[in-house]
Amino acid sequence: xxxxxxxxxxxxxxxxxxxxxxxxxxxxxxxxxxxxxxxxxxxxxxxxxxxxxxxxxxxxxxxxxxxxxxxxxxxxxxxxxxxxxxxxxxxxxxxxxxxxxxxxxxxxxxxxxxxxxxxxxxxxxxxxxxxxxxxxxxxxxxxxxxxxxxxxxxxxxxxxxxxxxxxxxxxxxxxxxxxxxxxxxxxxxxxxxxxxxxxxxxxxxxxxxxxxxxxxxxxxxxxxxxxxxxxxxxxxxxxxxxxxxxxxxxxxxxxxxxxxxxxxxxxxxxxxxxxxxxxxxxxxxxxxxxxxxxxxxxxxxxxxxxxxxxxxxxxxxxxxxxxxxxxxxxxxxxxxxxxxxxxxxxxxxxxxxxxxxxxxxxxxxxxxxxxxxxxxxxxxxxxxxxxxxxxxxxxxxxxxxxxxxxxxxxxxxxxxxxxxxxxxxxxxxxxxxxxxxxxxxxxxxxxxxxxxxxxxxx
Numbered sequence: 214x215x216x217x218x219x220x221x222x223x224x225x226x227x228x229x230x231x232x233x234x235x236x237x238x239x240x241x242x243x244x245x246x247x248x249x250x251x252x253x254x255x256x257x258x259x260x261x262x263x264x265x266x267x268x269x270x271x272x273x274x275x276x277x278x279x280x281x282x283x284x285x286x287x288x289x290x291x292x293x294x295x296x297x298x299x300x301x302x303x304x305x306x307x308x309x310x311x312x313x314x315x316x317x318x319x320x321x322x323x324x325x326x327x328x329x330x331x332x333x334x335x336x337x338x339x340x341x342x343x344x345x346x347x348x349x350x351x352x353x354x355x356x357x358x359x360x361x362x363x364x365x366x367x368x369x370x371x372x373x374x375x376x377x378x379x380x381x382x383x384x385x386x387x388x389x390x391x392x393x394x395x396x397x398x399x400x401x402x403x404x405x406x407x408x409x410x411x412x413x414x415x416x417x418x419x420x421x422x423x424x425x426x427x428x429x430x431x432x433x434x435x436x437x438x439x440x441x442x443x444x445x446x447x448x449x450x451x452x453x454x455x456x457x458x459x460x461x462x463x464x465x466x467x468x469x470x471x472x473x474x475x476x477x478x479x480x481x482x483x484x485x486x487x488x489x490x491x492x493x494x495x496x497x498x499x500x501x502x503x504x505x506x507x508x509x510x511x512x513x514x515x516x517x518x519x520x521x522x523x524x525x526x527x528x529x530x531x532x533x534x535x536x537x538x539x540x541x542x543x544x545x546x547x548x549x550x551x552x553x554x555x556x557x558x559x560x561x562x563x564x565x566x567x568x569x570x571x572x573x574x575x576x577x578x579x580x581x582x583x584x585x586x587x588x589x590x591x592x593x594x595x596x597x598x599x600x601x602x603x604x605x606x607x608x609x610x611x612x613x614x615x616x617x618x619x620x621x622x623x624x625x626x627x628x629x630x631x632x633x634x635x636x637x638x639x640x641x642x643x644x645x646x647x648x649x650x651x652x653x654x655x656x657x658x659x660x661x662x663x664x665x666x667x668x669x670x671x
Contacts (some may be wrong), residue, residue: 215244215429215430216244216245216246216247216389216424216427216428216429216430217242217244217245217246217247217429217430217431217432217433218245218247218248218249218420218421218423218424218427218429218431218432218433219238219239219242219245219247219248219249219420219433219435220248220249220250220251220398220416220417220419220420220432220433220434220435221235221248221249221250221251221341221435221494222251222416222434222435222436222437223251223252223253223254223255223256223257223337224254224436224437225435225436225437225494225495226250226251226252226253226254226337226341227253227254227255228253228283228286228287229286229287229289229290229291229344231494232287232340232341232344233344234494234495234497235341235344235435235494236341236344236345236348236350237497238435238494238497239345239350239393240345240348240350241497244430245393245433246389246392246393246394247385247389247393247394247396247423247424247427247429248341248393248394248395248396249357249396249397249398249416249419249420249423250334250337250338250341250395250396250397250398250416251333251334251337251398251399251416252333252334252336252337252399253283253284253287253333253336253337255279255283256280256283256333256336256337257330257333259276259277259279259280260280260308260329260330260332260333261326261330262276263276263277263308263311263312263315263329264312264315264321264325264326264327264329264330265315265321265326266315266316266318266321266322267316268312268316269316270313270316270317272316273309273312273313273316274309276312277305277308277309277312280305280308280336281305284301284305284336284340287340288301288340291340291343291344291347292347293343297339297343300339301336301339301340304332304335304336304339307332308329308332311325311328311329312329315329323367323368324367324407326367326368327367327368327370327400327407327408327409327410328407328408330399330400330410331397331399331400331408331410334397334398334399334400334416335397335400337397338354338395338396338397339354341395342354342395345393345395350393351391351392351393352392352393352394352395353388353392353393353394353395354395354396355385355388355394355395355396356396356397357396357397357398357400357401357419357423358400358401358402358406358408359380359384359385360376360377360380360381360384360385360423360426361377361400361401361402361419361422361423362376362377362380362401362402362403362404363401363402363403363409363411364403364409365403365404365405365407365409366409367409367410368409368410368412369410369411369412369551370401370403370409370410370411370412372401372411372422374422377422377423377426378426381423381426381427382426385423385426385427386427389427396423397416397419398415398416398417398418398419398420399411399415399416399419400419401419411477415475415477416475417434417474417475417477417478418475418477418478418480418481420432420434420478421477421478421479421480421481421482421487421489422481424481424482424487425481425482425484425485425487428485429487430487430488431487431488431489431490432482432487432488432489432490433489433490433491433492434473434474434478434489434490434491434492435492435493435494435497436473436491436492436493436494437493437494437495438454438473438493439454439492439493439496439499439500439501440454440455440456440473440491440492440493440500440501440502441454441455441458441463441466441471441473441474441491441502441504441516442454442455442473442516443455443515443516443517443659443663444516444517444518444519444655444659445471445519445655448519448652448655448656448659449655449656449659449660451659451660451663451664452659454500454501454502455502455515455516456500456502456503457502457503457504457505457508457509457510458502458503458504458508458515458516459504459505459506459507459508459511459609460479460482460483460504460505460506461640462508462515462516462607462608462609462640463479463489463504464476464479464483465518465605465607465638465640465641466516466518466605466607467479469518469519469520469603469605469607469641469643470518470519470520470521470603470605471516471518473491474489474491474504479504482504483506486505486506488503488504488505489503489504489505490502490503490504491504511609511610512608512609513608513609513610513611513614513617514606514607514608514662514663515607515608515609516607516608517604517605517606517607517655517658517659517662518604518605518607519602519603519604519605519651519655520569520602520603520605521602521648521651522569522599522600522602522648523555523567523568523569523599523601523602523603523645523648524567524568524569524581524597524598524599524601525565525566525567525597525598525599525601525631525632525645526565526566526567526568526581526595526596526597526598527563527564527565527566527595527596527597527598528543528563528564528589528593528594528595528596529562529563529593529594529596530562530563530592530593530594531562532592532593533561533562533563533564533593534561534562539592540559540564542592543564543589543592543593546585546588546589546592547585549588550580550582550584550585552568552580552585553568553569554566554567554568555567555568555569555603555643556603556632556634556643556645557634558632558634565632567601567603567632567645568580568581581597600647600648600649601631601645601646601647601648602645602646602647602648602650602651602654603643603644603645604643604644604645604646604651604654604655604658605641605642605643606621606641606642606643606658606662607640607641608640608641609639609640610639611635611638611639611640611641611642612635612638612639613639617635617642618635620661620662621642621658623661624657624658624660624661624662625654625657625658628646628650628654629646629647630644630645630646631644631645631646632644632645
């Protein structure tokens with residue numbers, strides 16, 4: 214049987230009305246057999262605050278009470294058995310117990326934070342399963358931790374693909390043959406059965422991994438927007454949804470700030486050439502964007518991505534001058550601290566690089582630890598600049614098309630552009646600007662490259 218994997222984000226599951234719309238989407242397609250969900254909107258943020266350990270006991274109980282209210286507002290429309298009610302209550306009680314333990318601990322625990330974060334998906338998946346059942350669907354709740362085996366790197370766990378494939382064949386596929394299965398995104402478990410998370414926003418990635426493992430025909434990502442837009446429509450009303458986009462273009466957009474898809478989502482889809490559809494659960498008939506290996510149109514300008522909260526780190530040392538091995542030492546230190554570098558430029562005596570300051574773990578902690586900075590300062594001077602934004606122009610053959618640079622500089626002739634990077638990929642041109650200029654810069658670029666240029670339309 215050909216399966217479609219449907220993934221629903223937090224806003225799509227915010228309340229009973231939203232869950233009912235998602236149920237309509239699932240029931241409308243007999244091929245949709247595997248449903249992957251995020252936590253209901255607002256729950257993850259509350260769990261993150263609980264996991265940081267900065268709340269006192271009273272504040273912990275207040276945060277848990279808000280989570281309880283979100284769940285109860287959904288439960289009020291459902292008919293749950295005593296056993297089901299007890300299951301919900303046990304999850305909420307566990308949240309309280311762990312939260313109080315974290316608040317009383319002298320040091321934060323990524324392991325406990327991961328366990329806390331997992332309850333959002335556990336609750337939403339359990340309730341959405343019941344929504345489907347009460348709509349007459351044969352639906353089963355499935356604990357994804359049975360198959361999503363990971364490393365013990367809490368908050369940024371790495372999935373064991375071989376274990377996932379074999380476990381899915383053994384434990385999940387037999388259920389899919391008879392029922393719609395609802396499971397959780399974002400979470401997994403290590404060899405000791407301790408709960409892990411794949412990094413905040415990893416629900417899309419979970420859906421893609423599961424889709425790859427079951428051999429699905431398509432992955433549908435349902436959000437609160439009707440597809441992937443030329444840029445963030447909140448910045449300019451002229452932004453429009455793209456009918457199609459290639460895997461390479463979508464990957465560039467995801468990496469450089471477009472939040473519709475998680476950056477890792479496309480990797481499993483690309484490996485197996487599985488189309489990915491992005492649409493709105495609010496308006497499922499409004500269409501959306503299909504992401505595939507090859508597209509009919511290949512415009513120079515496809516979209517503009519923006520990533521705020523960027524940090525520019527510049528390391529300087531005269532030891533770099535005509536000296537082999539210095540860069541290797543710098544990047545060895547960065548690798549030791551598991552830092553992912555975006556843009557890099559070099560001169561004779563300095564290296565400038567950017568970091569995504571939103572963090573790479575589920576708790577959103579800063580990447581620039583004191584230990585990292587101390588190690589760098591042993592071999593060079595370190596300058597840190599924050600409150601920057603990264604802009605990426607996404608398209609095709611950007612590195613070999615005439616006039617790209619002139620169009621950029623003409624549109625932004627009064628803007629201080631930093632760290633321009635072009636050539637490493639034919640699909641993007643990136644640069645830094647001051648964050649407080651980001652909205653204006655995106656609006657002006659969109660006007661120049663899309664509204665005045667029919668070649669940029671999909």
